[in-house]
Amino acid sequence: MKVVILCGGLGTRLxxxxxxxxxxxxxxxxxxxxxxxxxxxxxYHHHDFVLCLGYRGHMIKEYFLNYEAMNNDFTICLGDKxxxxxxxxxxxxxxxxxxxxxxxxxxxxGRIRRIQRYIxxxxxxxxxxxxxxxxxxxxxxxxxxxxxxxxTLTTTRPRSGFGVLDLDHGxxxxxxxxxxxxxxxxxxxxxxxxxxxxxxxxxxxxxxEREPLQRLAKEQQLMAYRHEGFFFCMDTYREYQAxxxxxxxxxxxxxxxx
Numbered sequence: 273m274k275v276v277i278l279c280g281g282l283g284t285r286l287x288x289x290x291x292x293x294x295x296x297x298x299x300x301x302x303x304x305x306x307x308x309x310x311x312x313x314x315x316y317h318h319h320d321f322v323l324c325l326g327y328r329g330h331m332i333k334e335y336f337l338n339y340e341a342m343n344n345d346f347t348i349c350l351g352d353k354x355x356x357x358x359x360x361x362x363x364x365x366x367x368x369x370x371x372x373x374x375x376x377x378x379x380x381x382g383r384i385r386r387i388q389r390y391i392x393x394x395x396x397x398x399x400x401x402x403x404x405x406x407x408x409x410x411x412x413x414x415x416x417x418x419x420x421x422x423x424t425l426t427t428t429r430p431r432s433g434f435g436v437l438d439l440d441h442g443x444x445x446x447x448x449x450x451x452x453x454x455x456x457x458x459x460x461x462x463x464x465x466x467x468x469x470x471x472x473x474x475x476x477x478x479x480x481e482r483e484p485l486q487r488l489a490k491e492q493q494l495m496a497y498r499h500e501g502f503f504f505c506m507d508t509y510r511e512y513q514a515x516x517x518x519x520x521x522x523x524x525x526x527x528x529x530x
Contacts, residue, residue, distance in 0.1 A: 273320075273413065274391060275313045279306065279401040280326020280374055280383055288509045294328040296401035297335060298512060301519035304335065305506055308404050308526065310367065315529040316409035318397065319366045322390045324374040324383040333371050339364070381478030388470050399461040404515070404526035405503040407462055415497045416464040422493040423469060423485070426462035428503050429453050457496065459485075460503050502526060 283295030290298070296306035310321060325332055340346070345359040370390050374383040384398060395416070397409075407426060416424040431453050438447040459481065472484040488494035502525035506512050518524045 273318055273393060274322055274396045275310075275318050275320065276322045276324060276384060276387060276391075276396060276398045277306065277309060277401050278380055278383055278398070279323050279332060280329065280376070280378060281401075282327050283402070285508050286506065286512060289512060290327075293331050294326075294401075295506070297331060298506065300404075300506075300512075300515045301524075305404065305515070306332070306401050309399065309401065310364075311529050312404065312407070312526060313397070313409060314364070314367065316413075318409065320368045322370045322372060322387050323401075324372055324387055326374055326376050326378060326383070329371075329373055336369055336371060375476060378476040379479045381473045381480035381482075381484050382476035384480060385470060385473035385475075385478065388467075391467060394467055396465055396467070398463040398465060400505075402507065403461055403503065403505040405460065405462065405499065406501045406525045406528055407499055407503070409462070412462060412497050413464060416495070419495050421488075421495050422466045422472075423488050424464040424495045424497055425459050425485070426499050427457040427496040428460050428499045428501075429456065430458050457498070460499070460505070462497075462499075 277296070279294060279296045281295060283290035283298075286295055286298065289295065297304045299305070300308055306323075313319075313321070323332060340358050340362075341356070343362045343364075347357045347359070349355045370387075372387045372390065374386040378386065397413075405426075412424070412426060432451050435448060435450045436452055437445050440446055469484070472487060473480070478484065485494060504511065504515060504526070506515055515524075519527075
């Protein structure tokens with residue numbers, strides 16, 4: 273099953289990192305968050321990726337073009353018969369990565385629409401290039417196959433960023449909870465689509481999370497897979513620091529691979 277990763281956004285809230293590189297290349301433990309996401313999928317035997325590029329997409333292309341050289345020792349013979357021999361093999365040797373330029377201003381639905389020609393199966397996966405989780409992708413795929421609808425998204429209950437108060441009419445605090453888990457469920461990506469999704473995507477300005485998903489829900493073609501485990505989106509510099517702290521401490525819940 274192919275995996276489409278949306279890598280084209282500006283990442284304006286992470287300006288400290290994204291002023292000079294696209295957000296998917298912001299590093300956690302010396303590796304781009306994009307690498308961490310791909311390693312999660314590869315752990316569940318999904319090695320065929322399509323990356324939807326936009327802002328500074330050439331840098332992501334350069335990262336993969338130079339991947340072997342930057343992750344292996346190598347011997348290079350110069351001159352007319354130039355040849356490069358790499359010594360050793362990395363764990364990503366089975367990855368197939370299609371790098372598709374989907375435009376600098378294209379919205380999420382438009383980016384998926386632009387890579388339709390690279391999808392040759394009835395079912396494919398999609399996620400964002402800035403979120404990691406300890407999600408069981410095998411169970412997600414099984415859930416999608418079981419209900420037979422067009423689309424599945426993964427949902428979790430977020431933690432509040434603030435202390436939550438329960439007040440009476442006079443202002444007395446009846447209860448205080450520091451950053452509790454909220455009752456509502458939110459979309460965290462890790463989607464699975466039947467290729468009929470392309471019938472719902474119209475033009476570069478199409479925002480997947482608006483009309484397409486709203487229409488699918490109205491037509492009872494959208495299902496949600498509940499994830500009760502770890503999920504973390506790297507949207508701000510503080511979150512970038514938090515992910516690096518988890519990795520450096522040896523306690524990174526999303527690292528399910530050996």
